[in-house]
Amino acid sequence: MAHLLGVESVRVTVGPRTLLDGVNLGIEEGERIGVLGPNGAGKSTLLSLLAGARTPDGGRVTRAGGTRAVMLTQADQFAPDATVRTAVHGDAPEHQWASDPAVRDIHAGLLPDLDLDAGLASLSGGQRRRVALAATLTADANLVILDEPTNHLDVEGVDWLARHLAARFSRRRAAGALVTVTHDRWFLDAVCTHVWEVVPGVDPGGDRPQIPGRVETYDGGYAAYVLARAERARQAAAAAEKRENLLRKELAWLRRGAPARTSKPRFRIDAAEALIADVPPPRDTVELTAMATARLGKKVIDLEDVSVEFPDPAAPAGKREVLRSVTWRLAPGERVGVVGVNGAGKTTLLRLLEGTQEPTRGRVVRGKTVAVATLSQTTHELDPLADARVVDAVAMVGGRVTVGDRELTAAQLVERLGFTRSRAWTRVGEISGGERRRLQLLRLLMGQPNVLLLDEPTNDLDTDTLTAVEDLLDTFPGTLVVVSHDRYLLERVTDHQIALLGDGTIRDLPGGVDQYLRLRREAQAAAAAEPGPRRNPSAQERGGAALHAARKQLASIERRLDKATARIDELHQRMEQASARLQVEELTALGKQLAQAEAEQADLEAQWLQAAEAAEAAEY
Template identity: 75%
Template sequence: MAHLLGVEGLRLVVGSRILLDGVTLGIEDGTRVGVLGPNGAGKSTLLSALSGQREPDGGRVTRTGGVRLAMLGQGDDLVAGTTVRSAVHGEVPEHEWASDAAVRDIHAGLLADLDLRADVATLSGGQRRRVALASVLTAPADVVILDEPTNHLDVEGVDWLARHLHERFAGRRAGALVTVTHDRWFLDAICTHVWEVVPGADPGGGRAQVPGGIETYDGGYAAYVLARAERARQAAAAAAKRENLLRKELAWLRRGAPARTSKPRFRIEAAEALIADVPPPRDTVELMAMATARLGKRVIDLEDVAVRYPDGAGPQQRTVLERVTWRLAPGERVGIVGVNGAGKTTLLRLLAGTQEPSSGRVVRGKTVAVATLSQSTHELDELADLRVVEAVSMVGERVVVGGKELTAAQLVERLGFTRQRAWTRVGEISGGERRRLQLLRLLMTEPNVLLLDEPTNDLDTDTLAAVEDILDSFPGTLVVVSHDRYLLERVTDHQMALLGDGALRALPGGVEQYLELRRQGLGGQAPTPSRRSGQGSGARGASRPASPARPDGARMREATKGLARIERRLDRAAAAVEALHARLEEVSADPARLGELAELGRELATAQAEHARIEEQWLAAAEEVESLGLGA
């Protein structure tokens, strides 16, 4: 593999702080690197040095002759008076870029809703971000450097970007990709290597600062978690607190996404031993019992709810939600996905009681106590002169998390504030720290219904793991609106979708089913029935098709029997997948049998594909039974 870009003895200094020193790394053709690290560790500064936008304070950046670079920074330099077409393609004639299939794919994925003749000054922040990203992706470049490319992209946009980058950089001589992102699903989908920027230490007492460094890992985010957990295990007692979080994350990765984990370069048997006796991330039965005791049988019910907004100056109205019926159960953990403008935030406002429906009604249980984590942190501005611990303790001195009573100071530490940062003034903390403080203050009010609107904004991956650990112990009802697919699959038990047609749909197939619906343009399709959901809740939208004529009994019986047959096949397929997972664990634990892993992996992939195929048949059969039942 040809060398494209690298650093030798790199030293980066910001003010009096040494971010990195003595770092030597290389990027080869076909490499896709994800850069991780806590906020303020120097990730963006590293990208600026790699791209040549910033001169290093020591060492050098090496580049093979003729290598072209393109970089997307966290801001944009779009100039008012420039059209979208010019911002993306410059002076290149339209017939040249329009004849390129890759460029057409970029237009479809990022610019489909924009007028290419529009002035960039008239665009929203999210639209400007997509234009800047399109400009970088269409540029002729051998090395593409992206700083937080998933910002302002919804779940569908992140999925498109992952597929586009994977196809572009998968082959030989395809170039290389370096990206900073906190989207862990995106990292796992595209990266072949992970660089973790480890911040330096300031010992104090007049001693010199210890500069930071970069630790490298093979594979995507799942392999990174595995490898880092192993390193933490070998580091012994000093890393005990962090290792507890990593074990829980690792256990979930093994249960929820084993096919995504690429082969790491450490002993497989050691990783298996690390998580052999780790319990599930959440004790669902215990949490449900606690939630029922605190909430009672009724939480929040939406009954035939519609929400409409004025559309322009005339009498016309735009319908956001139409005939939605949804019953939240005690202890239910649900994720909401949907296109921008489909009504996700409106739905949260209805649940919170800060907005009334245009028609229908919202019924709340008598013991419901709702807390909402909004997208903005402006509510903290009035607390700028308080210390972090003081801002938390003014809400409450103690809170019960996971069955244990924690003081405000203990909860602050659990969510990643060091003792020094815990006594920093609120007005001086970073955006990610403000987000953590916002969540801490909410938890201290001890709500039993928690509504989270894009909770991952400004949080690094370590903080996200800590937040997820706290949410695992939350015994109430949890509703999460997020574009972060990893978070949704990690902390919620099922997902629902708003596709922009006013309906709220259950997604038994999870986020992948939502993406498939969007790719097929099925926004007007009837809701999919939920198989064995166990949640006791349902959603009904206005887009249910007109009832067909009453079918005869024979047709209904035949459809029901067919559904039962497919369900039995689906159960057998699921058992086969589970058996193969068990065999993989058994073989992985025996060094003498590691040669069998490849064959077992192929068998598992075949079994999973068969399970997915039968599941699609089941969904189609279930829809048929439901439609026949509607006509009965």
């Protein structure tokens, strides 16, 4: 694969602080790189260096001839009078870009319901973000750099983007490379072939010199990164025992969780099993249910034949029915995830449960001991506390809270959710967006609710903080309802999912988010087949025969890998026996056979990776 970009001994300073130093990286064609790290570590700064928008304070960034970079920043920058058409395609004539199947696919995936001549000023923040992403993906560039591309995308949008990027930047096509910062761990696993972790610097204090930040590299997506990172931490001894426990617990879920999370090369699974063999399950469902029943009683919240309507002049009867004759009962200790298309009624459902929305028809029945707390999408409720310290803002709600079988003070809970001692005493008005999100959740938990409603809780949180939040939610003994586009979070903290498909009903999803996406694709295919105006065709048509052949080849290689592994185990045993008998000649012969068997295994592993990529491409 051709080399596109190199980073050599790069140093970046911000004021008196050295943000990064000694950074050496390379990007080759066909690579899809995910960038992780805590808020403020320098992830966006690193992207700016790669894009050429920032010059390093030391070292250099080199680009091969023909390398053209384009970057999606977190802040959309459009001309005040721009339309969707001009923002995405500039002054290019329509026939020039409309004849490109890849561009049509981007339109179908990101801009299906937008008028191309609509002014950007009339669009919502989420719609503007989709326009910015479409403009980036249609640009003439072979190095695509995306800063938080899944922000404002729903589950379908994230799924489309993952399939588009995996197909576009594959090793076989060698059409360029991708670098992305994202906190969406499912997206990382589905898209990325490498992970770069931006490790923040440390200020020891006193007269000791500052330790600058660095970038560590890992092969594979998020699951492989967690495994490798935990192994590195274990080999480096117990300098961060608390942090390692979280990582090991995460690994236990990765291995025991949804089937999609275990579709890794078989030769990697044994190593993961050895690492997590003695780790308990992430959650004891029986124990949590028993605790929740004791606190809540048998009744939590029941929706009985509930319908909700809103005025809508464009609707036939002048009103739109968001929910229709819905009956749904929340059980004590139930942990449910909610997915659905925009406008299907997810927020309305949460408001019904919270008690801030009354149904048009039907009734909502609550248990006598129910105490509901809601984590909203914004953090505006913290604005009046701008002058308070973080610890004090938590202590205002409650001095102590019971988490699992432990009683924690406000200071202990603040530390458990990632605030250092210095940050815990920082004014609320001076903390970052991710820290505000953590503080918002902490204040809710200090109120000791027994029904917790989370509306897009992953906004502004980095992956380490998400892991800490999930660990805390594991011990929450009440009923949990999560609305999120983050598939990883839904599968991680909830036990089952439901869908709002836009027809006013609630549908249970035994097959999880994969079933929801399948239902949506079927609905879209049915709508496209109906008589009426022609719609733009999608380029993501499945090749059934190619997919069957790729999976058949994958299964064949796995069987040969099993035999090769068994052969290596047998040779090891025979060599031990020969060594015990001091049979030098036999040992030499067996050693040659072992080397040949290991070479065959390595070749099969490479074939497995190629076959897996072919199966992925056929599916997309």
